[in-house]
Amino acid sequence: MGKYFVTIGLEMHCEGSLTNSKVFSPAKNEYNKLPNCNVSPISTSC
Amino acid sequence: MMDKTIIELHELLKEGKTTSDELVKESIKKSHEIQEKCNAFETILDDAKGKEVTDDLLSGIPFGIKDNYSTKGILSTGSSNTLKDYVPFFTATAIENLIKHGCVPVNKTCMDEFGMGGTGTTGHTGVQKNPWDTTRQCAGSSSGSAAAVAAGVYPFATGSDTGDSIRKPAAFCGIVGYKPTYGMISRYGLFAFASSLDHCGVLARTVEDAAIAVDAMKGKDPKDMTTWDSSSINLYKDLNSDVKGKKLFYIKELVDKSNYKNLPKETEEHLDNFMKTLEVAKELGMQVDEVSIDQKLLNAIASVYVVLSCAEATSNMSNLTGFSFGPRGEGETFQEIMKDHRTKGFSSLIKRRFVIGSYVLQTVNQERYFKNAQRARRLIVDAIKEQFKKYDGMILPVGIGPAKKLVSDEMVTDDELTALDEHLQIGNFGGFPSITIPDGFVSNLPVGVNITGNCYNDQTVLNIAYALQEKMSYKNQIAKEVK
Amino acid sequence: MYWERKNYYYPDLPKGYQITQNPPEECVGNGGYIDVERDDGSTFRVTIDNLHLEEDAAQLTHLYDTSTINYNRAGNPLFELVTDPVIHSADDAVAFLETMRSIYQYCGVSEADSKKGHLRCDVNVSISEDENTKGTKVEIKNVCSFSSVHDAIIYEVKRQSQLKDEGRYDEEVRQQTRRWDDETGTTIAMRDKVDAEDYKYFVEPNIPKVKLTEEFIKKVQESIPELPKERKTKYIEKLGLSAYDANILIKEKKVSDYFEECLKLGVEAKTAANWITGQILGFIYKYDKNIDEIYLTPERLSKITENVKSGKISSKQAKDLFFLVLEREEEPEKIMKDEGMEQISDDGAIKAIIQEVLDENPSQIEQYKAGKTNMFDYFVGQTMKKTRGQANPSLVRDILTELLK
Secondary structure (H helix, E strand, O other), rough: OOOOEEEEEEEEEOOOOOOOOOOOOEEEOOOOOOOOOOOHHHHOOO | OOOOOOOHHHEEEEEEEEOHHHHHHHHHHHHHHHHHHOOOEEEEEEOOOOOOOOOOOOOEEEEEEEOOOOOEEOOOOOOOOOOOOOOOOOOOHHHHHHHHOEEEEEEEEEEOOHHHHOOOOOOOOOOOOOEEEEOOOOOOOOHHHHHHHOOOOEEEEEEOOOOOHHHHHHHOOEEEEEOOOOOOOOOOEEEOOOOOOEEEEEEOOOOOHHHHHHHHOOOOOOOOOOOOOOOOOOOOOOOOOOOOEEEEEHHHHHHHHHHHOOOHHHHHHHHHHHHHHHHHHHHOOOOEEEEEEOHHHHHHHHHHHHHHHHHHHHHHHOOOOOOOOOOOOOOHHHHHHHHHHHHHHHHHHHHHHHHHHHHHHHHHHHHHHHHHHHHHHHHHHHHHHHHHHOOOEEEEEEEOOOOOOOOHHOOOOOHHHHHHHHOOHHOOOOOOOOOEEEEEEEEEEEEEEEEOOOOOOOHHHHHHHHHOOOHHOOOOOOOOOOO | OOOOOEOOOOOOOOOOEEOOOOOOOOOOOOEEEEEEEEOOEEEEEEEEEEEEEEEEEEEEEEOOOOOOOEEHOOOOOEEEEOOOOOEEEEHHHHHHHHHHHHHHHHHHOOOOOOHHEEEEEEEEEEEEEEOOOOOEEEEEEEEEEHHHHHEEEEEEEEHHHHHHHHHOHHHHHHHHEEEEOOOOOOEEEEEEEEHHOOOEEEEEOOOOOOOOOHHHHHHHHHHOOOOOHHHHHHHHHHOOOOOHHHHHOOOOHHHHHHHHHHOOEEEEOOHHHHHHHHHHHHHHHOOOOOOOOOOOHHHHHHHHHHHHHOOOOOOHHHHHHHHHHHOOOOOOOHHHOOOOOOEEHHHHHHHHHHHHHHHHHHHHHHHOOOOOHHHHHHHHHHEEEEEEOOOOOHHHHHHHHHHOO
């Protein structure tokens, strides 16, 4: 990597795409091409 | 008819002496009257229809809903301009539960904006007036519900209690206000103010009615992780006025007149009246002891409440940006749009609370304010729980006297009276079941007494209140305007 | 385990706060390590600071004069894994990420598909004189693919190195946040970390603390399926595949599953491996598909390989068939029939055609008999031409040899 000593730290975010529902709301978690379908009152507001 | 209790109305309905339609119509008519007089309602459901009468005590009976409960298809504003046109597409669990039992919502009641207030004067439609004396406040934030129930619009209405918002209005309006143990009633659909302090509850005119309503509202709800399984609890069925041998304590520092330097006359009468109530308790066979609680803890109550409730409220209300619901603000950038919506929508009182909340949550300040308030909360709760090891309940007078005047410098409570005025917040800190019942009159205006018990001991608390109610003569009283 | 609120205002955050975990106290896990294997077989260890569970924000799309918000993603579970600063090259970083992606896939936690936006990385890079000195940490946020992670690290190291060479390191390299810009292939400064936003973290009051019992943890550990490393060992040691092929097969769970399905259907390991690592992966990369989306399922592939094995078609025909199946999305056997692809394996028929070829090429026979042995291939070629490639090649050679005697 060149003449200097390189130090790298990683923060990897991975979405849990295979759960049935969202994590803190009962809305569904499935790949949906149409926007704003997998929502519940919680996801979009409070 | 609407001055009757749930049980009386149920009997009349079963016997065919009246119909649910008639009750609903009467309730709506009365709503309009009281709206004129007290400004208690955000929305009156003129099209409400009666429901089928079954064996369910609540079936066919009209009731009111505080406007911070989501009601599908019915305007729910939280008495705030940020939600002045907001019609939810779902109903709060507690309300759904009530409706399952067959009762009929007839109006949404006014409140202090989002529950943040204790006077019933900060809602966006203006001030709620006390039906006993329209120059006086109802206390808050369940001001509209309390006024409506006291005025005889219906036998009960839902309320919410974050710092005394059911239990003090009940006292000022001469009725019953019950806040069960935290988590007994689901808060799903209740506009969140301070999530660790918010409780759902009910305003009614008798302890029995309060029990019936809460029995219907309660239940473990997967949508609220803080709820617990109360299915084995039957508050109404197990009401028992035999309280012989039960032990009560009251806090010396709050109730001892000699503890105060400048005691207003009304407060003195109020404390004397409280002593009379203690005699009633003793006559019922209960042991009543005076207990000392560290004055420092008592003096901290109000500050702890302000810090914690403002902090949580600031976070909870962050979703009110006008993007996905509510009136959209104006501006070029998203920050401007958000700011505009919030500046126009919130009252200055709410803004003040947000400033406090933001301040105490800032990383540099958190340790000193927020975290210390949490520790103090724990200390206060522990001190009371220590007493609950020996006692079945804590009994105390509500507030410093009868309903305060609407326009006066009585709004600012004297420092030394603050603890007496705000001790009900202990019930929120610990999630304790807590009920206010009327116990007399001062200056011809109703005053109340409060019984608070340890978590999950709702039945005991209700029984004590029930026993007192039966012995005293303030049961099911309807507001009579005092001239 | 418990959660906290991270409070800030942004249109993609509907509640105005994100429910997350603030390490180290309440996280899903602290400490631990993963051993990562490089392509050359050597391994290195990456120690983990923490793994925590939070919720994802909504998706903002910026158009010319408006932005749109899609809330489908808001509230989806997001696993954040934070390593210690123990990685020392871009290649190692990517190897680690690939390993983690595999684990997520194999455990059924996530499809970990960057095409679907499942993966995002923040990369912290610093340079120093040697391993005993520390440099200034620069954070590159929201890098969305592993190749971008690689490029971003290379670029950033170059950028910082240049500044250090020029003696401008101390003044120019600050602890800051940068973002990777794909178009320019550079990192661009976002804001200095010093003015970091105050998130006012406090415990989420609506979610009671969750106690993870020993029993529960044990159950979860027992449910961990065969991980890529184990599968790879199996492929090499039990199935005799090369390390190279095994590596390719285990890289994506879906590919490995496809391979194992083929084995179940009776396809030989080496055959299946060749098909997958060769034609099939080539196809799906070219057309940007997933292996479980293409028409050529393990079932259909097994039909093709069966027909090659039984001699009905040649391997060259099989390759053509492969493309036709994908193109027309019809069953292999139907296409074989339609195209008349059945290999001619009838001795008599082949003999007749070879005879034709020999009859038509008398001078070439002379040359062959005179010693030009490459004429043999010429005759084979002509035979194949006459049969449009459908004659069984080994049979042709056998019969030709006979006839030329």
